[in-house]
Amino acid sequence: MNQFLRYLIAQAYNNAWANHRLLRACATLSQDEFALATRTSFFPSIKSTLNHNLTVDWFYIDAIERAARGDAPHPDYCAAFFEPEEPFATCAEVWAAQKLSDQRLIAYCRQLDQATLARDVGILREHGLMLDTPARLLAHLFQHQIHHRGQVHAMLAGTAVEPPQLDEFYSRGEAEDRAQDFAELGFTEADVWGV
Structure with missing residues (x-):
């Protein structure tokens, strides 16, 4: 497997690991702290931000999966992925749904090959059909997750609640720091790095 494909797989695993670590911390908040306390950021609460991250995942993962199958773009993405804007009320619900989304993204990246990367992905937007490559959409999706x-x-x-470390994923020497998380997620170093 070439290094770029291996990198995308590692990014998908990192995404799942970081979500797991962050959501585990958020799960210790009270419901009021999670959902109602006003926070300073792009979205006004932790609940709003995590729901946004998840619904955007759904939108892009659906698009790349459809393209990989040779299906047409989703005909009504707003209703399918963004209505309601915040589909989950509790951290436990967001965490369960995010885990499923992360598993889909890992599965997609693990089946990638050069032919799939060369295909256009179509997304219907308000202004019409947008075409892009899987590599660009994955890069956007990973960056979107990191941002939020x-x-x-x-x-x-x-x-x-102490914010968790989210930068102990890539270095070989920090494997012990992520070992518990990997055990909880069912990941191995070999899954991620192919060694």
Whole structure:
């Protein structure tokens, strides 16, 4: 497997690991701290931010999966992925749904090959059909997740819950720091790195 495909697989695993670590911390908040406390960020609460991250995942993962199957773009993405804007009320619900989304993304990246990366992905938007490559959409999706996880991380700093470390994934020497998380997620170093 070439290094770029291996990198995308590692990014998908990192995404799942970071979501797991962040949501485990958020799960210790009270419901009011999670959903109602006003926070300073792009979205006004931890609940709003995590729901947004998840619904955007659904939108892009659906698009890349459809393209991989040779299906047409989703005909009504707003109703399918963004109505309601916040589909989950509790951290436990968001966490369960995010885990499923992360598993879909890992499965997609693990089956990638050069031919799939060369296919256009179509997404119907308000202004018409948008075409892009899987590599660009995956890069966007990973960056989107990182961006909003960072916001939730900062929001946690305003609570009694210590924000978790989210940068112990890539270094070989930090394997022990992620071992418990990997055990909880069913990941192995070989799954991620192919060694």
